[in-house]
Amino acid sequence: MTAAPTLAHTGATLTAAAHPAITPRLVVPGAADAPLGLDAEHDLGTYLPRVYDADPAVFLDTLEASGLRGRGGAAFPAHLKWRGVAAGEGPRVVVANGEEGEPASAKDRWLLTRRPHLVLDGLLHAARTVGADRAVVYLSHPETVQAVRTALDELAADGDERAHRVEIHTVEPTYVAGEESAVCRSISGGPALPTAKPPRPHESGVDGRPTLVSNVETLAHAAWIARHGAEAYRAEGTDTSPGTTLVTLGGACARPGVYEVPLGLTVRQLFDEVGGGLADGVHGVLMGGWFGGMLRHDHLATACCYDALRTLGSGLGCGAITALGTDDSPLRVAAELSVWYARESAAQCGVCVNGTKAIRDTFARLADGAGTADDTGRLARWGQTLPRRGACAFLDGAATLARSAVTQYPEVFPALP
Numbered sequence: 274m275t276a277a278p279t280l281a282h283t284g285a286t287l288t289a290a291a292h293p294a295i296t297p298r299l300v301v302p303g304a305a306d307a308p309l310g311l312d313a314e315h316d317l318g319t320y321l322p323r324v325y326d327a328d329p330a331v332f333l334d335t336l337e338a339s340g341l342r343g344r345g346g347a348a349f350p351a352h353l354k355w356r357g358v359a360a361g362e363g364p365r366v367v368v369a370n371g372e373e374g375e376p377a378s379a380k381d382r383w384l385l386t387r388r389p390h391l392v393l394d395g396l397l398h399a400a401r402t403v404g405a406d407r408a409v410v411y412l413s414h415p416e417t418v419q420a421v422r423t424a425l426d427e428l429a430a431d432g433d434e435r436a437h438r439v440e441i442h443t444v445e446p447t448y449v450a451g452e453e454s455a456v457c458r459s460i461s462g463g464p465a466l467p468t469a470k471p472p473r474p475h476e477s478g479v480d481g482r483p484t485l486v487s488n489v490e491t492l493a494h495a496a497w498i499a500r501h502g503a504e505a506y507r508a509e510g511t512d513t514s515p516g517t518t519l520v521t522l523g524g525a526c527a528r529p530g531v532y533e534v535p536l537g538l539t540v541r542q543l544f545d546e547v548g549g550g551l552a553d554g555v556h557g558v559l560m561g562g563w564f565g566g567m568l569r570h571d572h573l574a575t576a577c578c579y580d581a582l583r584t585l586g587s588g589l590g591c592g593a594i595t596a597l598g599t600d601d602s603p604l605r606v607a608a609e610l611s612v613w614y615a616r617e618s619a620a621q622c623g624v625c626v627n628g629t630k631a632i633r634d635t636f637a638r639l640a641d642g643a644g645t646a647d648d649t650g651r652l653a654r655w656g657q658t659l660p661r662r663g664a665c666a667f668l669d670g671a672a673t674l675a676r677s678a679v680t681q682y683p684e685v686f687p688a689l690p
């Protein structure tokens with residue numbers, strides 16, 4: 274993996290905390306900075322046999338009623354994806370996606386190393402619900418591989434034969450390795466590179482079978498919902514963005530780290546109420562890892578919910594939010610991230626190779642003070658025209674960076690005529 278920009282979350286302190294106003298579901302006591310073992314998980318009801326006696330059709334309705342959306346980035350309604358795979362022809366596959374190639378994010382690493390049993394519970398539950406005979410945990414960080422192996426050994430030693438049905442698939446960490454078609458291609462024996470769509474994995478994924486690729490946090494919430502129900506899940510969050518979520522707060526704040534928070538708090542509340550407060554002079558944030566682009570400080574009162582962020586052309590993505598401080602000038606940050614985008618492109622689509630390089634070169638000129646109004650115009654245009662042009666959504670991230678930099682910080686760009 275190429276070196277990540279300085280705004281990457283190092284994950285060096287893999288501890289987590291919950292917002293004080295919630296009863297945590299993921300960051301439960303004892304799990305903040307140490308793995309929760311099988312006995313402790315049994316006490317919480319993890320792997321309850323009754324979960325596995327439930328009628329799959331009933332659980333799909335519960336999942337729909339819960340309003341759970343994917344935590345891997347696209348926020349797709351979980352029940353639609355699960356139903357799509359359940360309706361597929363022939364043997365099916367489920368995959369827990371724990372690759373976490375997003376440099377600003379550490380929440381999947383925290384979850385996999387502290388609550389691996391909850392993720393496995395969700396994966397096994399998903400397999401039973403969609404009728405899959407193969408369950409795979411897809412990982413690249415060594416500490417997550419170790420944690421999941423230990424959890425499976427613990428489960429096997431406890432006499433639970435389901436432990437033998439779960440495979441671990443490891444992959445070299447790159448940004449695109451976590452994209453769902455790359456996930457399926459790698460597990461099928463190919464390179465971890467995205468493929469053209471359609472077909473999508475739920476139609477034809479691992480070895481051409483209908484495949485549910487789900488982020489590990491999504492599966493953990495699904496396991497919680499299976500035990501507590503949709504109504505309990507909706508007790509936190511908002512009507513359209515229900516539940517709690519893990520966020521990785523980073524950058525210019527007092528306590529960077531992983532936090533479980535209710536959906537719907539404002540960006541500023543997140544930093545004030547769990548992140549220890551923003552540093553003086555914070556002028557904006559990078560949203561959704563780097564996929565949601567830049568939001569200037571005027572928008573810190575925006576609710577972290579799917580609808581409000583979409584209205585601004587941004588998104589919660591994988592839940593990583595990085596505060597931009599006085600040392601992080603918008604042009605320097607954009608230039609640095611665009612170098613990373615150009616390097617991490619899987620170089621399969623001409624439009625992505627050329628687009629990310631052009632964005633990189635343009636930001637470099639502007640950051641050096643040699644840019645022109647034409648450069649501003651080009652970035653604004655690419656922000657509109659490049660999304661959805663690549664085989665995967667990687668290019669959309671680079672385009673969002675270009676568009677958001679120009680629209681959120683117009684004062685630092687040469688003015689358009």
Ligand SMILES: Cc1cc2nc3c(=O)[nH]c(=O)nc-3n(C[C@H](O)[C@H](O)[C@H](O)COP(=O)(O)O)c2cc1C
Pocket residue numbers: 342343344345346347348349354370371372373374375448449450451452453454486487488489491492665666667
């Ligand atoms: C370039 C790129 C990289 C991605 N990397 C990850 C990743 O590391 N982990 C992840 O869970 N999803 C990642 N995704 C999203 C997956 O394609 C997929 O939507 C997700 O795993 C589905 O899980 P969910 O429905 O639970 O969110 C990535 C998407 C793109 C376009």
Ligand code: SF4
Pocket residue numbers: 449466467468617618619620621622623625626662663664665666667668
């Ligand atoms: S859009 Fe970019 S990252 Fe995605 S498959 Fe094409 S070249 Fe690779």
